[in-house]
Amino acid sequence: MSKAFASTGDTEAKTISFTEVGPDLYAFTAEGDPNTGIIIGDNGVMVVDTQATPVMAQQVIERIRQVTDKPVKYVVLSHYHAVRVLGAAAYDAEQIIASETCRAMIHERGQEDWDSEFGRFPRLFQSHQSIPGLTWPTMTLRNKMTVYLGKRRVDLMHLGRAHTAGDIVTWIPDAGVMFSGDIVEFHSACYCGDAHLRDWPITLDRIAEFQPRALAPGRGDALVSPDQVREALVLTRDFVESTYRPVAAAAAAGRSLKEAMTACREHCDPKFGDFAIYEHCLPFNVARAYDEALGIDTPRIWTAERDQAMWTALQS
Numbered sequence: 001m002s003k004a005f006a007s008t009g010d011t012e013a014k015t016i017s018f019t020e021v022g023p024d025l026y027a028f029t030a031e032g033d034p035n036t037g038i039i040i041g042d043n044g045v046m047v048v049d050t051q052a053t054p055v056m057a058q059q060v061i062e063r064i065r066q067v068t069d070k071p072v073k074y075v076v077l078s079h080y081h082a083v084r085v086l087g088a089a090a091y092d093a094e095q096i097i098a099s100e101t102c103r104a105m106i107h108e109r110g111q112e113d114w115d116s117e118f119g120r121f122p123r124l125f126q127s128h129q130s131i132p133g134l135t136w137p138t139m140t141l142r143n144k145m146t147v148y149l150g151k152r153r154v155d156l157m158h159l160g161r162a163h164t165a166g167d168i169v170t171w172i173p174d175a176g177v178m179f180s181g182d183i184v185e186f187h188s189a190c191y192c193g194d195a196h197l198r199d200w201p202i203t204l205d206r207i208a209e210f211q212p213r214a215l216a217p218g219r220g221d222a223l224v225s226p227d228q229v230r231e232a233l234v235l236t237r238d239f240v241e242s243t244y245r246p247v248a249a250a251a252a253a254g255r256s257l258k259e260a261m262t263a264c265r266e267h268c269d270p271k272f273g274d275f276a277i278y279e280h281c282l283p284f285n286v287a288r289a290y291d292e293a294l295g296i297d298t299p300r301i302w303t304a305e306r307d308q309a310m311w312t313a314l315q316s
Contacts (some may be wrong), residue, residue, distance in 0.1 A: 022175035032276025041149020044073035055127030078181025101166030186220030193284030
């Protein structure tokens with residue numbers, strides 16, 4: 001029997017933090033588990049990323065109700081991954097917003113991603129029976145959309161491909177605060193299984209141009225100073241480039257996926273081995289970097305069957 005995925009045995013509950021990152025702006029974080037952002041305006045609330053199930057989303061709603069009784073009017077999906085979107089029903093929002101590409105990816109691979117992620121990391125899908133089905137955006141943007149919560153302006157922007165082809169960031173100009181989704185992580189591994197690794201650093205540069213005073217990453221602690229934001233951008237870039245370069249070199253030399261994994265470990269283990277979900281992400285990161293280096297621009301769809309085939313190849 002092959003070794004199980006790294007996160008199937010990850011059952012320990014994480015400590016939740018609810019951090020104010022700006023005036024009426026909060027980050028719900030949990031020690032490397034997926035983060036959720038909260039934006040409070042004059043007449044309502046916007047939630048950025050939802051948690052993986054409606055029952056898990058109730059933990060976010062409890063924190064929201066500690067700071068405001070305003071209704072949740074908007075849910076924003078930073079990208080299509082199941083752990084980000086399947087809890088949306090809990091918020092009863094008027095609109096669910098995502099990029100056009102994100103919606104297309106839900107149509108193309110949303111069910112497969114749900115099945116795959118649940119098999120890899122079951123703890124992140126507590127009370128999975130509460131999920132009513134795939135989450136579908138009701139509004140989409142191509143490059144940019146501005147939403148007003150009363151006087152508070154919120155800009156939703158696709159700055160380029162990175163963690164997925166359809167990532168968007170959420171920018172609150174009056175506070176200089178950004179919610180980045182998984183484009184930026186902090187002391188947590190980047191999941192690159194559906195990434196565009198060569199584009200990712202360019203997208204990070206575009207985030208840096210905003211000079212955020214604070215930023216809520218996709219995973220890891222909220223970043224509450226410009227220095228912390230810069231550190232996170234540097235760490236994320238280093239992680240992505242340190243993953244891609246040795247794998248690309250191995251692929252160019254005609255080496256196997258398993259040999260590429262060994263090369264990646266030599267570069268990444270010393271720097272990132274203690275990051276949250278590092279072992280969980282590593283095989284998927286190597287597989288995608290290997291494909292991209294061979295010229296496969298569109299990430300292949302992960303299915304439960306493909307997960308196992310890849311894992312078997314790395315264990316043989």
